[in-house]
Amino acid sequence: MKSTLTQKIHTRSNELGFELVGISPAKDSETIDLYRKWLENGYAGKMEYLKRHLPLKENPRTLLKETKSVISLAMNYYSVDPPTDLSEDPSHGQISRYAWGDDYHDVIRDKLQQLVDYIKTTAESELQSRVFVDSGPILEREYAQNSGLGWIGKNTNLINWQTGSWYFLSEILISLELEYNTEPARGSCGTCTKCIEACPTDAILEPNVLDSRLCISYLTIELKDSIPKELRPQIGNLIFGCDICQEVCPWNSKAVPTSEPAFHPRKDNLVPELLTLMGITHSDFSKKYKGSPIKRTKWKGFLRNVIVAIGNWGSPTAVPALKKAIINDEPMIRGHAAWALGQIGGKNATKALENQLENEIVPEVITEIQDALHFISN
Ligand code: B12
Ligand code: SF4
Ligand code: SF4
Structure with missing residues (x-):
């Protein structure tokens, strides 16, 4: 009976679009000490919620005391590859693959709920359950690995031996004993270190240990303040997230396009022109990125990244747009515009910086302007 229900859950999950499904018992996290140490080392940066999550991540029963099983699910978001001539064109920005389409939180939560409804009907019993996708206090990759979905690679992502790592993970905690995965995950990183070598900011300090404070994904999405000056050049044209440590992973050469239409790129999300994005107002941003993961940066963070x-x-054609940005109401935008004008250099950029220096009152922005002028004159 148990195995029949487990099998039905697998089948229904696949029908709903979850390519990978596995179930593990609700036991204590085996890596919680690594997580604690990671927090103590400061690798979470300013993601304070990750500290608050520590006690909750010790065992899924802290989230739902009746939990017996963790159903781990993965949904593929690989779609197309952007045209290389545009992704490598510095006048265009690159948005990471997971954010090209609709917000996965909404899409997946809805499907998880449908799966829960199905399980409740099929099991014909009163069940307790909770669903999580990304934002919950659960170590998603550990439970996905235990459930047999893949292994945790040196770039810290969960990789499936057949189809790679372009997956969103999610879970259902359920008060039901089911048939658990017993197979160890197939595949491994072996001696490969491509992701560690390719990371532009050396954020992967050692296999499986990532310092968020250096990671472009953190800097362009999670960080709400100024991006540290020394890291800005390494960001290149990545304006939202970073995929480099997955792009170089040999296991991703086997990726197959997703069957979920919501994850296909929205118009203009593949490699948008930077100067077009500079013209986006606060309300344009809200409209354009409604229901998209990009809204997480908010307008201010997105403009900062652009x-x-x-x-x-470094093109002088961008000076007129930066002249507007250096008088923006937001000090963070003015500071970054000063830095960009410094990178471009030349007479017009210098003039814009000198003009703003006369009017600027925020100390951090004054420092940015002075540093930019210094950079130009050297
Ligand atoms: C915080 C966070 C981030 C942070 C920190 C990332 C990190 N590597 O920790 C930042 C903002 C940098 C980030 C970036 C990205 N993220 Co993110 N992120 C999360 C989040 C919310 C929590 C992760 C966390 O707790 N990190 C802390 C570290 C210590 O935990 P951990 O990496 O899970 O590590 C555990 C294991 O790896 C294990 N472990 C540690 N050392 C070792 C050593 C060995 C040998 C082994 C086997 C295991 C092991 O112990 C750790 C603690 O349990 C999860 C969702 C979730 N609730 O889990 C999504 C999640 C990990 N992110 C995801 C994605 C897609 C991304 C990006 C690709 C987005 C992008 N394109 O920009 C990048 C990838 C960057 C990268 N290389 O990891 C997906 C990953 C899917 C997958 N296939 O693995 C998740 C699961 C969200 C989701 N539901 O799909 N993310
Ligand atoms: S997402 Fe980019 S910056 Fe972050 S670890 Fe991977 S390659 Fe490095
Ligand atoms: S690039 Fe190589 S080392 Fe990095 S995750 Fe992929 S297989 Fe592992």
């Missing part, structure tokens, strides 16, 4: 990419592009 300005960094423009500084890395």
Whole structure:
């Protein structure tokens, strides 16, 4: 009976679009000490919620005391590859693959709920359950690995031996004993170190240990303040997240396109022109990225990222747009615009910086302007 229900859950999950499904018992996390140490080392940066999650991550029963099983699910978001001539063109920005389409939280939560409804009907019993996708206090990759979905690679992502790592993970905690995965995950990183070598900011300190404070994904999505000046050049034209340590992973050469239409790229999300994005107002941003993961940066963070990419592009054609940005109401935008003008250099950029220096009152922005002028004159 148990195995029949487990099998039905697998089948229904696949029908709902979850390519990978596995079930593990609700036991204590085996890696919680590594997580604690990671927090103690400061690798979470300013993601304070990860500290608050520590006690909750010790065991799924802290989230739902009746939990007996963790159903781990993965949904593929690989779609197309962007045209290389545009992704490598510094006048265009790159958005990471997971954010090209609709917000996966909404898409997946809805499917998890459908799966729970199905299990409740099929099991014909009163069940307790909770669903999580990304934002919950659960070590998703550990439970996915235990459930047999793949192994945790040196780039810290969960990799499936057949189809790679372009997956969103999610879980259902359920008060039901089911048939558990007993197979160890197939595949491994072996002696490969491609992701560690390819990371532009050396954020993967050692296999499986990532310092978020250096990771471009953190810097362009999670960080709400100024991006540290020394890291800006390494960001290149990445304006939202980073996929480099997955792009170089040999296991991703086997990726197959997702069957979920919601994860296919929205118009303009593949490799947008940086100068077009500079013209986006606060309300344009809200409209354009409604229901998209990109809204997480908010308008201010997104504009900051675009300005960094423009500084890395270094083209004088961007000076008029930066002249507007250096008088923006937001000090963070003014500071980054000053940096970008410094990278571009030349007479017009210098003039814009000198003009703003006369009017600027925020100490951090004054420092950015002075540093930019210094950079130009050297
Ligand atoms: C915080 C967070 C981030 C942070 C920190 C990332 C990190 N590597 O920890 C930042 C903002 C940098 C980030 C970036 C990205 N993220 Co993120 N992130 C999370 C989140 C919310 C928590 C992760 C966490 O707790 N990190 C702390 C570390 C210590 O935990 P951990 O990496 O899970 O590590 C555990 C194991 O690896 C194990 N472990 C540690 N050392 C070792 C050593 C060995 C040998 C082994 C076997 C295991 C092991 O112990 C750790 C603690 O349990 C999860 C969702 C979730 N609730 O889990 C999504 C999640 C990990 N992110 C995801 C994605 C897609 C991304 C990005 C690709 C987005 C992008 N394109 O920009 C990048 C990838 C960057 C990278 N190389 O990891 C997916 C990953 C899917 C997958 N296939 O693995 C998740 C699961 C969200 C989801 N539901 O799909 N993310
Ligand atoms: S996402 Fe980018 S910056 Fe972060 S670890 Fe991977 S390659 Fe490095
Ligand atoms: S690039 Fe190599 S080392 Fe890195 S995750 Fe992929 S297989 Fe593992």
